[in-house]
Amino acid sequence: MTQPQLIVGPGALGRLLAVRLSELAPVTLLGRRPPPTRLALTAPDGHIVQRRLTSETAASLAAPFRGTLHLTTKAYHAQAALDGLAQKLAPDTALVLWQNGYGVQRTLTRDWSGPVLCATTSEGAYVTADGVVHAGHGETYLGHLHGAYADLAERLAALLSRAGLHCRAVGDIDTRLWHKLAVNAAINPLVARWRIRNGQLRDRPFRPLVEALIDELVLVMEAEGIAPPAEGWRARVWRVIEGTANNRASMLQDVLAGRPTERDAILGPLLDAARRHGLEAPQLSALYDAVG
Numbered sequence: 001m002t003q004p005q006l007i008v009g010p011g012a013l014g015r016l017l018a019v020r021l022s023e024l025a026p027v028t029l030l031g032r033r034p035p036p037t038r039l040a041l042t043a044p045d046g047h048i049v050q051r052r053l054t055s056e057t058a059a060s061l062a063a064p065f066r067g068t069l070h071l072t073t074k075a076y077h078a079q080a081a082l083d084g085l086a087q088k089l090a091p092d093t094a095l096v097l098w099q100n101g102y103g104v105q106r107t108l109t110r111d112w113s114g115p116v117l118c119a120t121t122s123e124g125a126y127v128t129a130d131g132v133v134h135a136g137h138g139e140t141y142l143g144h145l146h147g148a149y150a151d152l153a154e155r156l157a158a159l160l161s162r163a164g165l166h167c168r169a170v171g172d173i174d175t176r177l178w179h180k181l182a183v184n185a186a187i188n189p190l191v192a193r194w195r196i197r198n199g200q201l202r203d204r205p206f207r208p209l210v211e212a213l214i215d216e217l218v219l220v221m222e223a224e225g226i227a228p229p230a231e232g233w234r235a236r237v238w239r240v241i242e243g244t245a246n247n248r249a250s251m252l253q254d255v256l257a258g259r260p261t262e263r264d265a266i267l268g269p270l271l272d273a274a275r276r277h278g279l280e281a282p283q284l285s286a287l288y289d290a291v292g
């Protein structure tokens with residue numbers, strides 16, 4: 001029997017995981033308020049999957065929970081969500097952190113008593129009233145920041161892949177988190193600041209702004225000792241912009257909905273690294289101030 005899977009954060013990614021994993025394992029979806037017990041997932045091909053799920057809050061969850069906990073809140077809620085539940089969790093509970101950016105990954109890997117794996121995913125999903133739309137298939141990579149728990153990562157990657165979310169266990173998740181963060185930093189704050197779709201970055205007046213951001217990112221990454229992607233930073237950023245040209249990026253969606261953005265998780269590590277290495281990062285700093 002596959003271990004219980006507790007999904008904390010019943011938003012877009014949490015709902016996608018909950019519906020997909022519930023075909024293979026006992027799944028509980030946990031929110032600040034009780035999440036819906038019936039969810040409809042619209043797959044990228046338009047097919048609709050309906051699922052009944054166990055729904056809990058931190059107060060109602062039976063203790064001790066034993067299994068795998070997928071933390072699918074925004075980065076700025078992750079620590080509080082875990083703190084609110086910690087008393088209910090067996091100390092060896094495995095955590096999978098799904099947040100964008102690179103902040104809580106470091107602190108929870110250091111502080112949590114059990115195994116902590118980090119995931120980086122290019123799956124795309126958004127919430128609807130009665131469920132979730134899986135907007136597009138992507139790739140997920142999963143691993144421990146310092147390469148530990150390789151067997152656990154393999155098992156969970158196999159489970160996620162069987163559930164329809166293509167996933168690979170990797171030994172270099174640290175580098176992959178930096179790479180995703182750098183690409184997000186070159187796109188998200190600019191499109192959020194100017195309220196444009198990703199593809200508009202290809203045109204004037206935005207193109208030179210992206211180029212200037214890439215120049216800053218390259219210096220920070222080099223100073224931090226992060227190897228560039230095989231295709232190079234410039235090609236990577238422009239490839240993602242091309243591939244997501246029609247997207248409203250997550251940070252723009254947050255701004256439009258009046259929610260806080262994940263600027264601390266995405267720009268914070270870059271600005272910290274720039275400070276540590278004595279580098280100027282005027283474009284990144286200005287965007288940090290602009291996006292709120």
Ligand SMILES: NC(=O)C1=CN([C@@H]2O[C@H](COP(=O)(O)OP(=O)(O)OC[C@H]3O[C@@H](n4cnc5c(N)ncnc54)[C@H](OP(=O)(O)O)[C@@H]3O)[C@@H](O)[C@H]2O)C=CC1
Nearest residue numbers: 009010011012013031032073074075077081099100124125
């Ligand atoms: N959506 C996507 O396609 C992708 C998302 N990601 C990353 O995944 C993370 C989650 O994103 P996404 O699903 O879009 O975000 P959402 O805002 O849709 O979902 C976050 C959920 O977390 C809930 N939450 C907040 N605090 C708590 C708490 N204390 N206990 C339980 N639940 C809580 C929120 O509930 P409430 O309604 O109460 O605020 C909300 O339902 C982000 O870091 C994002 O960058 C990465 C790749 C793709």
Ligand SMILES: CC(C)(CO)C(=O)C(=O)O
Nearest residue numbers: 187244247248249250251
């Ligand atoms: C790659 C990108 C920018 C695609 O929109 C993304 O990951 C996001 O929206 O957060």
